[in-house]
Amino acid sequence: MRPSAIRNILLPLLLLALCGCGGSQSGLNPKGIQAERISNLWWLNFWTLTSVYLAVSLFVVGAIIRGWKTRDQTAPPPVQEIPANKGLTRAVISATGLTVLVLLLLFLGDLFSGQAIHSLSSPDAVTIQITGHRWWWEARYEHANPTNNIDTANEIHIPVGRAIQLKLVSNDVIHSFWVPNLHGKKDLIPGHPTAMWLRADSPGTYNGQCAEFCGHQHAHMRFKVIAEEPAAYEKWIEAQRQSAASPSTEGQIRGQELFLRGSCVMCHTIRGTVANGRVGPNLTHFGSRKTFGAATLPGTPELLKRWILNPHDFKPGVVMPRQSLAEQEAEWLVEYLRSLK
Numbered sequence: 006m007r008p009s010a011i012r013n014i015l016l017p018l019l020l021l022a023l024c025g026c027g028g029s030q031s032g033l034n035p036k037g038i039q040a041e042r043i044s045n046l047w048w049l050n051f052w053t054l055t056s057v058y059l060a061v062s063l064f065v066v067g068a069i070i071r072g073w074k075t076r077d078q079t080a081p082p083p084v085q086e087i088p089a090n091k092g093l094t095r096a097v098i099s100a101t102g103l104t105v106l107v108l109l110l111l112f113l114g115d116l117f118s119g120q121a122i123h124s125l126s127s128p129d130a131v132t133i134q135i136t137g138h139r140w141w142w143e144a145r146y147e148h149a150n151p152t153n154n155i156d157t158a159n160e161i162h163i164p165v166g167r168a169i170q171l172k173l174v175s176n177d178v179i180h181s182f183w184v185p186n187l188h189g190k191k192d193l194i195p196g197h198p199t200a201m202w203l204r205a206d207s208p209g210t211y212n213g214q215c216a217e218f219c220g221h222q223h224a225h226m227r228f229k230v231i232a233e234e235p236a237a238y239e240k241w242i243e244a245q246r247q248s249a250a251s252p253s254t255e256g257q258i259r260g261q262e263l264f265l266r267g268s269c270v271m272c273h274t275i276r277g278t279v280a281n282g283r284v285g286p287n288l289t290h291f292g293s294r295k296t297f298g299a300a301t302l303p304g305t306p307e308l309l310k311r312w313i314l315n316p317h318d319f320k321p322g323v324v325m326p327r328q329s330l331a332e333q334e335a336e337w338l339v340e341y342l343r344s345l346k
């Protein structure tokens with residue numbers, strides 16, 4: 006093979022393969038007990054199947070070489086005259102037995118991993134209802150007293166070391182919740198609520214992605230799971246439980262007026278105001294989120310302004326309509342929304 010072929014074909018393929026290792030959105034970089042179990046099963050399969058592949062390749066190469074060496078000899082006797090070869094019979098029986106053992110090993114690994122994944126539960130679990138929408142994620146933190154429930158979107162905070170129960174629902178089409186560093190995929194099926202349990206064992210921000218094609222913006226239906234120390238998590242929960250901050254500057258006041266007078270209230274909730282819509286994400290603490298547009302855009306003032314004026318520039322097909330506002334009005338709205346910490 007020419008060196009240029011190695012450079013142009015083999016190297017990129019190798020790099021592509023290595024892209025699958027590690028990283029903040031990889032099942033091979035587990036940061037929680039469920040992902041750890043899945044990754045252990047993956048490595049069991051990988052090493053077992055690699056060994057089988059290498060062993061079979063060795064025998065094939067051996068057979069080819071033997072074939073070459075005996076090529077010039079006289080023709081073999083007719084089939085019916087070949088004497089019974091006890092060694093060969095034993096080899097075939099051993100290989101068959103070994104194959105059954107390997108399949109049994111993989112089957113048992115699969116069985117025990119599945120059982121272990123379903124064994125995670127805890128009476129003091131944090132329960133979050135995740136609703137898949139086209140194309141964003143709603144997260145409702147359930148409390149024994151429903152007035153203490155918290156609604157947020159796309160950025161899901163969880164405490165490290167504690168079991169989390171995610172109740173998964175969808176009201177439109179099938180989505181799939183997948184945060185590879187913490188767990189495998191689970192579909193959200195309309196009319197068929199389901200659940201998954203996970204636990205993050207080290208703090209960090211883990212990227213998630215809808216993993217079931219759900220329409221135009223499926224690829225832009227992302228989310229983040231932010232695993233933090235219990236104290237930081239409790240602080241976050243306490244802040245989220247508060248009603249929205251009141252506007253304090255001239256721009257924020259004008260922004261709020263525009264929000265409440267315009268069409269925004271039809272779709273969004275800001276707790277503490279008359280805005281009570283349920284079509285789009287709850288914006289009560291919008292300013293505390295780092296991203297928007299289902300975790301696809303950083304929450305900078307410029308991008309937010311452009312989004313408000315025409316979200317279809319970023320996500321064609323999104324439910325939110327373009328707003329006929331002056332630039333200055335959009336800037337006031339941005340100032341208000343960013344003040345909702």
Ligand code: CUA
Nearest residue numbers: 180215219223
């Ligand atoms: Cu939701 Cu793909």
